[in-house]
Amino acid sequence: MNPLTLIVKEITHRKANALLSLLAITIAVALVVIFFSVSQGTQREQAEILDDMNASTDEISQSTQKKTKRIQRDMGQNLRIVSEETDLAHFWDEGFSKTTFPEDWLQQFTNVTKQINYSHLSAILKWKIDWRGSPAMIYGLAPREVAPPGREKPIMITPVKRGTVQLGKTIAEIHNVKRDDVVKVENGEFEVDRVLAEKGSGAEIRIYMHLADAQSVLGREGLINEIQALDCYCADESQDTLTLLREQLAPILPKAKVFRMQDMAEAREQQRRLMEAQLGKAMPKVIDEAIQSQTNNLEKTFTKILPVMVFLCGLSVATLAMLNTRDRRQEIGVFRALGHGGMHIAILFLGKAVAIGIAGAIIGYGVGGYLTLNFGQELFALTKAQLGWEPSLLIEALWLAPAFAALATFIPAMLAVVQDPADTLRHD
Amino acid sequence: MITCTQVTKRFGDVTALAPFDLNMEKGEFVAIKGASGSGKTTLLLALGGMLRPTEGEIKYKGANLYELSSSELGNYRSNEVGFVFQMFHLVPYLNVEENVLLAVSNGNQASQPLELLNQFGLSDRLTHTPSELSAGERQRVALARALINQPEIILADEPTGNLDPENDRQVFKHLSEYHKKGGTVAVVTHGSTADEFADRIVSLKAG
Numbered sequence: 001m002n003p004l005t006l007i008v009k010e011i012t013h014r015k016a017n018a019l020l021s022l023l024a025i026t027i028a029v030a031l032v033v034i035f036f037s038v039s040q041g042t043q044r045e046q047a048e049i050l051d052d053m054n055a056s057t058d059e060i061s062q063s064t065q066k067k068t069k070r071i072q073r074d075m076g077q078n079l080r081i082v083s084e085e086t087d088l089a090h091f092w093d094e095g096f097s098k099t100t101f102p103e104d105w106l107q108q109f110t111n112v113t114k115q116i117n118y119s120h121l122s123a124i125l126k127w128k129i130d131w132r133g134s135p136a137m138i139y140g141l142a143p144r145e146v147a148p149p150g151r152e153k154p155i156m157i158t159p160v161k162r163g164t165v166q167l168g169k170t171i172a173e174i175h176n177v178k179r180d181d182v183v184k185v186e187n188g189e190f191e192v193d194r195v196l197a198e199k200g201s202g203a204e205i206r207i208y209m210h211l212a213d214a215q216s217v218l219g220r221e222g223l224i225n226e227i228q229a230l231d232c233y234c235a236d237e238s239q240d241t242l243t244l245l246r247e248q249l250a251p252i253l254p255k256a257k258v259f260r261m262q263d264m265a266e267a268r269e270q271q272r273r274l275m276e277a278q279l280g281k282a283m284p285k286v287i288d289e290a291i292q293s294q295t296n297n298l299e300k301t302f303t304k305i306l307p308v309m310v311f312l313c314g315l316s317v318a319t320l321a322m323l324n325t326r327d328r329r330q331e332i333g334v335f336r337a338l339g340h341g342g343m344h345i346a347i348l349f350l351g352k353a354v355a356i357g358i359a360g361a362i363i364g365y366g367v368g369g370y371l372t373l374n375f376g377q378e379l380f381a382l383t384k385a386q387l388g389w390e391p392s393l394l395i396e397a398l399w400l401a402p403a404f405a406a407l408a409t410f411i412p413a414m415l416a417v418v419q420d421p422a423d424t425l426r427h428d
Numbered sequence: 429m430i431t432c433t434q435v436t437k438r439f440g441d442v443t444a445l446a447p448f449d450l451n452m453e454k455g456e457f458v459a460i461k462g463a464s465g466s467g468k469t470t471l472l473l474a475l476g477g478m479l480r481p482t483e484g485e486i487k488y489k490g491a492n493l494y495e496l497s498s499s500e501l502g503n504y505r506s507n508e509v510g511f512v513f514q515m516f517h518l519v520p521y522l523n524v525e526e527n528v529l530l531a532v533s534n535g536n537q538a539s540q541p542l543e544l545l546n547q548f549g550l551s552d553r554l555t556h557t558p559s560e561l562s563a564g565e566r567q568r569v570a571l572a573r574a575l576i577n578q579p580e581i582i583l584a585d586e587p588t589g590n591l592d593p594e595n596d597r598q599v600f601k602h603l604s605e606y607h608k609k610g611g612t613v614a615v616v617t618h619g620s621t622a623d624e625f626a627d628r629i630v631s632l633k634a635g
Binding site for chain 1 (some may be wrong): 471478499504505526530
């Protein structure tokens, strides 16, 4: 007779034993399914939270960086390039160089082949004059910036239209000049395009005009006395930025020297580095650590409870199998008397365990999945979207549960195999 | 056909079967009688290849039973011998037909189970489980199971010990019919019904 038929008939005959074994396997499988489903759900949830947080952090970081860059850009260029023949004492005292140089020096920056740290280069001609009896600074500004190859960016200067001037607030007030007035500067007449807001700096007495106009009124056509620029935030922290800038300038403009407005530049650099460190790395790390800590707590709890529960389930299966073996002593004796070998007896017992294991795997997967879906949200503080059926667990349960049941039944099955049939039949 | 030479079985200090000689010819009906504890069942199990004697030897068709390999011994029990027990030992979760078919293993020249069960008056009980049968019916199922493989020898241990006189007689009639067809029967019994059917009565003395 087919062993499978015998197994099925025996299971239906001794229902209580089979059902209790099935219950034990179901509990073990359900616990494992809950553990892994919740664990995988937690990982997905955390990955999503982390992604969201990272995206938010990135967004905040990018937005803040953009705003910071804009604020820093509005602070103005921080590099000043003048002729090497400049009288520096005069330069620092008066705020301009009396030594001019050709305007087309600036074009040298468009021919560089190496990466340099200069950007937003603009030609300036500024000169201190006496205007209506008080000191003023003509500030001739080229309408376009020059950028080294690959460093083209939106211009940061505010160009001045030809034939117009923009006046610092103090000088405009001293001479009672308003917008749209026509003023005479040296030998030229200009319309006041704008009176600037109070700056609290040398800009208060500046007369901004188009570079060509400045060159004209100062009689210095084609000449400038300063190139202003912005150093990019790309130097290695270990390098001295000013040294690097000077090394880079030497082959481009050998007869010029560069000064860096160190306080402004360093403040700008430090602020950028600090912001990147905080927003780009520190925040995600803190969030990641917090989430990891929560996961570890959950896994620690499970890894303590789960083996104990699975062991108890295995012990229950083994005990029930032992009882089943005792219950079937005479039956085993008869099988042996009818010529059935030890292999046949082993197949009957281990086959029963495997059959119950398969049923337990399917039911346990269903129960575990149902409990996870319906109670996982409340018990493990997970969103429902992250909890779902994990088909891979069913596949694993379908071979692990029968193996587990067979392992738990192995000793009782072997006792049945070695049972002396004469001992049973002799005492009937 | 089957020969016992000085077969002895001891369980520790207890002698279950004193040195015993027996020679059974093919087609012989032997009744083994004796007081309780004289070793009747022990002898029967030893003859069935299920209990190795402490001393002596049992030969079946010239071969020492307990020198056979376990698979040869399994074949002997499956094909050459049919067992009938006092407590029937039917498998409780199988019906009548399945209990009989349980004895059929691969390569056996088995009888037609339905025909056999019909001969035993069980054709209307085929789908019944042992718990739904009377004691007499259960023993007839056990007899059918023992005969399904058309064995050379039937070993019956108190086959009527739990039966009323009517069923007692009926069981012996079935054994007699098998015997008349050339079968060999060794039956352990307390009762006197066997005297009527047996060719020879062997008495065992305790110890």
